[in-house]
Amino acid sequence: MHIGTVRAPSGRLAAAYANWVYDEEDWAELCVVPRNCVFWVKELGDPYDKQRGA
Numbered sequence: 001m002h003i004g005t006v007r008a009p010s011g012r013l014a015a016a017y018a019n020w021v022y023d024e025e026d027w028a029e030l031c032v033v034p035r036n037c038v039f040w041v042k043e044l045g046d047p048y049d050k051q052r053g054a
Contacts, residue, residue, distance in 0.1 A: 006018050006032065011032065015032050
């Protein structure tokens with residue numbers, strides 16, 4: 001399940017940010033994945049992208 005995103009200059013900082021930002025639940029697992037490693041099957045896109053006519 002995707003619960004949110006973080007932006008960070010390194011994987012270690014991304015993990016720290018995710019742990020801090022999403023600590024409201026007692027997660028069994030929590031991982032971060034670089035955006036370029038996600039393979040989309042369906043993609044909604046950015047609803048705020050003005051060039052797409054949103």
